[in-house]
Amino acid sequence: MSDGPITSIGEKHLVRPGATFREITDSISVVTETSAPRGWWIAFLTAATFLGILGAAVGWLFWKGVGVWGNNSPVGWAWDITNFVWWVGIGHAGTLISAVLFLFRQKWRTSINRFAEAMTIFAVICALLFPGIHVGRVWHAYYMFPLPNSMSLWPNFKSPLLWDIFAVGTYFTVSLLFWYVGLIPDLATLRDRCTTAAQGVRRYVYGLFALGWRGSNRHWSNYERAYMILAALSTPLVLSVHSVVSFDFATSVEPGWHTTIFPPYFVAGAVFSGFAMVMSLILVARVVYKLNDLVTMTHIELMNKIMLATGSLVGYAYAMEFFIAWYSGNPYERYVFVNRALGPYSWAYWTMISCNVISPQFFWFKRFRTNIPFSFVLSIFINIGMWFERFVIIVTSLHRDFVPASWGYFHPTAVDIATFMGSLGLFFTLFLLFIRWVPMIAIAELKGVLPQADPHHGEHHGKHDKHDKRDAPTEGGEPAPAATEGA
Amino acid sequence: MQIFPRSFNLLPAILGLGLAVGGGAATAGVWYYFTPKHTHVGYAPRQPVPYSHWLHAGQLGMDCRYCHANVERSPEAMIPPTQTCMNCHAQVRLDSGALAPVRESWCAQFPPAQRTDANCPGVPAERRARLTVAQAAIPWVRVHRLPDHAYFDHSVHVTAGVGCVECHGRVDRMEVVRQEQPLSMGWCLDCHRDPTGRLRPPSEVTNMNWEPSGPTQQARPVRPPQTCSGCHR
Numbered sequence: 075m076s077d078g079p080i081t082s083i084g085e086k087h088l089v090r091p092g093a094t095f096r097e098i099t100d101s102i103s104v105v106t107e108t109s110a111p112r113g114w115w116i117a118f119l120t121a122a123t124f125l126g127i128l129g130a131a132v133g134w135l136f137w138k139g140v141g142v143w144g145n146n147s148p149v150g151w152a153w154d155i156t157n158f159v160w161w162v163g164i165g166h167a168g169t170l171i172s173a174v175l176f177l178f179r180q181k182w183r184t185s186i187n188r189f190a191e192a193m194t195i196f197a198v199i200c201a202l203l204f205p206g207i208h209v210g211r212v213w214h215a216y217y218m219f220p221l222p223n224s225m226s227l228w229p230n231f232k233s234p235l236l237w238d239i240f241a242v243g244t245y246f247t248v249s250l251l252f253w254y255v256g257l258i259p260d261l262a263t264l265r266d267r268c269t270t271a272a273q274g275v276r277r278y279v280y281g282l283f284a285l286g287w288r289g290s291n292r293h294w295s296n297y298e299r300a301y302m303i304l305a306a307l308s309t310p311l312v313l314s315v316h317s318v319v320s321f322d323f324a325t326s327v328e329p330g331w332h333t334t335i336f337p338p339y340f341v342a343g344a345v346f347s348g349f350a351m352v353m354s355l356i357l358v359a360r361v362v363y364k365l366n367d368l369v370t371m372t373h374i375e376l377m378n379k380i381m382l383a384t385g386s387l388v389g390y391a392y393a394m395e396f397f398i399a400w401y402s403g404n405p406y407e408r409y410v411f412v413n414r415a416l417g418p419y420s421w422a423y424w425t426m427i428s429c430n431v432i433s434p435q436f437f438w439f440k441r442f443r444t445n446i447p448f449s450f451v452l453s454i455f456i457n458i459g460m461w462f463e464r465f466v467i468i469v470t471s472l473h474r475d476f477v478p479a480s481w482g483y484f485h486p487t488a489v490d491i492a493t494f495m496g497s498l499g500l501f502f503t504l505f506l507l508f509i510r511w512v513p514m515i516a517i518a519e520l521k522g523v524l525p526q527a528d529p530h531h532g533e534h535h536g537k538h539d540k541h542d543k544r545d546a547p548t549e550g551g552e553p554a555p556a557a558t559e560g561a
Numbered sequence: 562m563q564i565f566p567r568s569f570n571l572l573p574a575i576l577g578l579g580l581a582v583g584g585g586a587a588t589a590g591v592w593y594y595f596t597p598k599h600t601h602v603g604y605a606p607r608q609p610v611p612y613s614h615w616l617h618a619g620q621l622g623m624d625c626r627y628c629h630a631n632v633e634r635s636p637e638a639m640i641p642p643t644q645t646c647m648n649c650h651a652q653v654r655l656d657s658g659a660l661a662p663v664r665e666s667w668c669a670q671f672p673p674a675q676r677t678d679a680n681c682p683g684v685p686a687e688r689r690a691r692l693t694v695a696q697a698a699i700p701w702v703r704v705h706r707l708p709d710h711a712y713f714d715h716s717v718h719v720t721a722g723v724g725c726v727e728c729h730g731r732v733d734r735m736e737v738v739r740q741e742q743p744l745s746m747g748w749c750l751d752c753h754r755d756p757t758g759r760l761r762p763p764s765e766v767t768n769m770n771w772e773p774s775g776p777t778q779q780a781r782p783v784r785p786p787q788t789c790s791g792c793h794r
Contacts, residue, residue: 224596226747265564281564288563 093367095521102260102513102520103267105363110510113362118506124499131492132207140210142489149472149484154208155322156464157494160347161201161501162242162319163340163460166312167348168194169245172252173308176301181523182376185369188516189359190352191253196504197351198246200497205238207493234321241318245311252304258297259518262287316344323467330410330471333398339391343463346384346430349377350456357450359509368515371444378443381456385434388463392431410471418483419470422462429459597743605739606702610662618769619733625725625767636714640701643667655683662699669696704738705729711746712794721783722760726769727752733769749792753785 110118135142145152171190175183206215218239220229229236262284268277287293317337324336353374360369399411414423433455436442443449474481508514521527593599617623626632628641643666650660651667660683668681669692676689684692705728707713719725725732730741742748752759758773760783765771786792 222592224598224743224745224747226750277564286563286565286569 093524095524095526098368098520098524099263099267099517101365101368102515102517103264105509106264106511106513107267111362114506114510117502118510121499121502121506124496125503126496126499127492128496128499131489131496132203134489135207135493136212140208142487143493144484144486144490146482148475148477148480148482149469151468151472152484153465153486153490153494154204156461156468157497158201158204158208159319159340159464159468160461161197161204161497163316163344163347163464164351164457165194165197165201165245165249165348166316166341166344167352168192168197169249169252169308169312170345170348171352172249172256173305174312176305177309182373184519184523185373185515186352186356186377187519188253188256188512189356189514190348191249191256192505192508192512192514193352193355194249194348195246195253196501196508197348198242198249199504200501202242202246203497203500205235234318234325237318238322241311241315245315248304248308248311252301252308255297255300255304256516256519257283257512258285258287259289260513260516262289263517264513312345313341316340323471328471328475329404329406330414330467333395335391335394335398339388342384342387342391343430343460346381346388346434347457347460349381349384350453350460353377353381353449353453354457355505357446357453359514363509363514365515368520374446374449375440375443378437378449381453382434382437382443385430385437385456389431392427406476410474413474414466414470417470417474419466419473422466423470426459426462426466429455430463433459597745597748601740601745602743603739604704605737606704608702608737609700611659611737614732614735614738625732632715633719634716636712636716638715640703643670643697643699651682665692666697666699668692669694704740705744707744711792713792719766720763721756721781722763722766723752723756724761724766724768724771726771727759731769750787753787753791756783756785 143152143154145154168190171183172187172194176187205218206212209215209218217227218229218236220231220236229239261280265277265280265284268274268280317340320336320340323331324333326332356369357374360366396411396415399407402408414420433452436448436452442452469484473484618625628645629638630641630645632638643663646663647667650663654660655664664681664683665688668676668684668689671680673690676684676692681689728742728744730739732738761768761771761773
């Protein structure tokens, strides 16, 4: 029962009953129209400071070389690639919420999809930073792209590192387009709300990006088609991007990396961490901007259920890795996993297990799923745990490889830490700018799930859950009005 | 509410066209001006002595190896020492002003006391005393330069049957030597990937006029490296 525009999950309204179109437009638009609250400024200046730290750390890296990081034989990949995989993973929830849930007509996505898509784009920007800066000779970073050159030199098309560039690049492009197409009607709304002369610049800027949107029937029909096509294009990307990222490891012969379970395991982990990040961010925004009517307990509970499912999948993958290490009879593989759980990095391994496997199990209970402070704390734990997952995979596999004489232990330097913290600064700077200037919830789409959006609204007072007459050919009802997901 | 005039509907078309034209021009510009085809080919520096390859190698028919004597044995083809010039020019054209730096270079190697008529042919007595040892070396300007990270060995190429003309062009027709080929990595790899047709019998390596007739006789089995460490050692 998903074709009714009002209730698609249970009997509850997705948006507070009685909310009018105008209230929704006002409550979302006003954030971009009034001066930012003090809390925004504090957060923004903090984030911008960390962005400056990132600039300094990366500048120092370029000046001195990758030796300023703790990476050294045998741990040639450490925080750089950990951060890359972590950020790409976080970027996964955006596409899942936007595209996959859209295609499955999960209307509850409406309140959080804009947020999640923006998060995706900024997370992928943070992710793309790391492959770019970790190459050592950054002025040769263009070698990563297959550009014709006088050296007749091409990237190795057989290398997953090149597939990675294509996969993440494609993902970024499609996510950006998807986000932007969804924004067009809302940008037009913001443009049309600029009525005073003082808002002239604002009107032109929003007007430019609104691409002349008038909300005509033809506009909507083109928009719906474009949105559907982009959703269909994005859907395979949810599975492909992190699968390709996992190939960076799985196609090598390193024990601990050379595992066929990696692609699905990475995808599950990515969705897990992405939802955790959406949860952390939306719970804060919900309190600060008083969006309780739009992001309801239903949303929070559903997201927690997804985290429970993906967290359990990840836990299964951890267990299966150990099983296969034992079952394969390969002593190197066995050693890596015993060393992972009991060796010098056991502290990281058990942090990961506690955060990723144990903590989401609380969500079996409705009491915890619907507890907002608890959800927030747990989402932070999951973010930490997922960072440690990548750290464990990368560093513990490398630090004791085939030659015992070269075994070592990785110590991060101050620059490692500054770069990671700085990437958080980059993310939050972009995110806070997004919240300040762009409607953070899809206005037009949200209206589509209001009772008034139902073409039969007037005929069924108080009976929104029954639409038995809709399919009758003699009904001759009007098509749904400007509802993004209506028809 | 429309805030932009109707003419703005042309904006996407104009932007697209501008991007195509501008992007195409930028690509073509980089393609031509930023590659060794433009930056290296045609380099013909002025030499301290106006030595003519056209005269010596072309008209007089001297073999390349008379001067570049190590080309079959050494990575460097070598710039000939003054000795090689003086083999003839101790007697030929002693009055030429253009050859004065060569004669002075020869004279300067001797201590002032030994700068006799026999050791310093064609150098006036008042010049002899003022020559310093540093002038014993003629500051020839290198024409074909490879970057330090590229390893190149003349001997292995010459003994494999790569003719001088393949890389250096018709030096026998050059009054002033100029760089004919880009010497870029792509240019090296063109031949390394497919050397057939560019090889000749070893006896014809220095022959500028040689044309292949019939199936090429290879000097020896040739398998040029295409790995990074083949040249970047």
